[in-house]
Amino acid sequence: MIRSFRRGGWFVALALCLLIPQTNSVAQQPQDMPAAAGSTSAPGRLRGIFGPYQERVLPQLKLTNSPRLEGLIRDGKIELTLADALALALENNLDIAVQRFVPRFAEIDVQRTLSGQAARGFSGALIPGGLSAGALGAGVSAAGAGSGVGSAGGITGGGGAVQVGATGTFDPALSFNFSWDRVSSPLNTIQVSGVPTVTGQTTAFSGSYAQMLPLGTSYSLTLSTQRQSSTQQFLRFNPAAVTRFALGFNQPLLSGFGRAPNERFIRVARNNTKVSEEVFQQQVIAAVVTVANAYWDLAAAKENVRVAEQSLAVSERLYKDNQFRVEVGTMSPLEVVSAEAEVAGRTRDLTVARTNLQLQEAALKNMLSKQVTPEIDGAQIVVKDPMPDPRDSDLPDLPAALSSALQNRPDLRQAERNLQNQDASTRFTRNNLLPSVAVFGFYAGAGLQGNSVDTRSGIWDALGQSFAADFPEYAGGTTMSIPLRNRVAQADNIRSQLEAQQLTVGLQRSRNQVSLEVRKAVIGIIQGRAQVQAAREATRLAREIWQGEQNKLEAGASTSYQVILRERDFTSAQQAELTAVAAYAKTLVEMDRAMGSTLKRNGIEYGDAYSGTVTRMPTPPNRTSGAKSEAR
Secondary structure (H helix, E strand, O other), rough: OOOHHHHHHHHHHHHHHHHHHHHHOOOOOOOOOOOOOOOOOHHHHHHHHHHOOOOOOOHHHOOOOOOHHHEEEEEEEEEEEHHHHHHHHHHOOOHHHHOOOOOHHHHHHHHHHHHOOOOOOOOOOOHHHOOOOOOOOOOOOOOOOOOOOOOOOOOOOOOOOOOOOOOOOOOEEEEEEEEEEEEEEOOOOOOOOOOOOEEEEEEEEEEEEEEEOOOOOEEEEOOOOOEEEEOOOOOOOOOOOEEEEEEEEEOOOOOOOOHHOOOHHHHHHHHHHHHHHHHHHHHHHHHHHHHHHHHHHHHEEEEEEEEHHHHHHHHHHHHHHHHHHHOOOOOHHHHHHHHHHHHHHHHHHHHHHHHHHHHHHHHHHHOOOOOHHHHHHEEEEEEEOOEEEOHHHHOHHHHHHHHHHHHHHHHHHHHHHHHHHHHHHHHHHHHHHEEEEEEEEEEEEEEEEEEOOOOOOOOHHHHHHHHHOOOOEEEEEEEEEOOOOOOOHHHHHHHHHHHHHHHHHHHHHHHHHHHHHHHHHHHHHHHHHHHHHHHHHHHHHHHHHHHHHHHHHHOOOOHHHHHHHHHHHHHHHHHHHHHHHHHHHHHHHHHHHHOOHHHHHHHOOOHHHHHHOOOOOOOOOOOOOOOOOOOO
């Protein structure tokens, strides 16, 4: 018996060696997610055993500001360059922090699809509906029935029709079942059992192992044992040990054959890891653009405060001069009222300018911090970088800009990868058009032992018979299913092709939109440069007119009202110049965004953005300051 059991063991080992190594061809499991300190995972070898059934605890979220922000606060002020602002955004901006989870979602989706299940996807990634053969979200798993104890231990023998269907997923499944049963049955004859009432007890145990392989092959191993005892009189063994070992496999030949249909979710999930990088990069670009624009808006707001303060100082000086002239009798008292009204108006403008500055500071602080602490809230931002001066080198070559945009824009790369996902769906639905044809094979070995007049034996002897093929069963065959009209598969395939064409049209539309954005940005630079030059010239002329009107007033050839009008014109010209310079600065930011070169132009590393830790300071383009509004 022992010799036969060993011979059967070698047979089982050989079968496992032939089948199980194919599972490695599906893919390597992704690295474990980092476990938090104090994790309760089992140590050593036990971790490998119990790890799949334990929760993997993630590190605690840190919603505190990076030390860089606190280090920039000195004497109640935050001295901020544009490089500092971009570094703080990479470390603290919550919009970036939210999108930082997307690549992790993609990694987990890969792990999920390696088991044979469907990817769950994320915002921005396409999971085509055509990938699912049944309900949306269904994977590539297949259910099949295991094998029982067959006819061993019965009162008749014989075979019948056999069919072995597909079963299992890429993740192998091991299942066990144990039962105990006692039944008492009244009989209408005593010819078979010899007694009118039969009482039987059965203790049963079964185990099975099932898995699907990348080519569509599925196999299952089943081992079942029963110990039966009965009050019947004419049994050969009582109690009897009944065992059965079965090995079955199923291999599709047309529909469902090959890696393309069976690894479709894996391919899409892996492609979506690249999509997740584009989604995250697009958010980083959006945040950098927003922060840069807010920085220049704050710089312009500070200059507006300076202009409003100077305007108020001029109005107050005119008011005092008019008071003196009225006292010496060289001016009408009405001129004093006009000057006093101007002071009130300039005070109002200064209040508006200062509150606008506070709003811009609050907005920028919110972009650069996870939490606005009282210390940060009370600090005043000092903008250290001057606003840029228009230069000829700011205007890129249009063909080169268009080429850069079409190659580097993350939204275009995202659309292209989504089109690749749709291609996987088209190939799968094309495979589904084929009839379902499969071959299968089956082997089973039965065992029957127990107590009799001549011998006493049990489960192990019966198992030896099962593995030694003392009572073998061999079966094989083919199954074929041919849908005569095949309308479901036809509809799914046509829809998949239509969706691919729709995505292709959408991709071309996106390319055209990108080209238009680049052209608009180029035109914006041309317009912005002209507006800055014109605004600076207008400021210079308005200053000369205002100074000339002041000289006329001192000579008695003008009135305070005329001086006030010219001073208003000069103030308006200064404000228009500031607006033009700020708009030009933001046009340069838009040019980089349209070309897809925002991160490269600002020296931002993708790894720093993803980790939230800046290892290399951003290096925004160094543009020299333009001519400022002339001092009064």
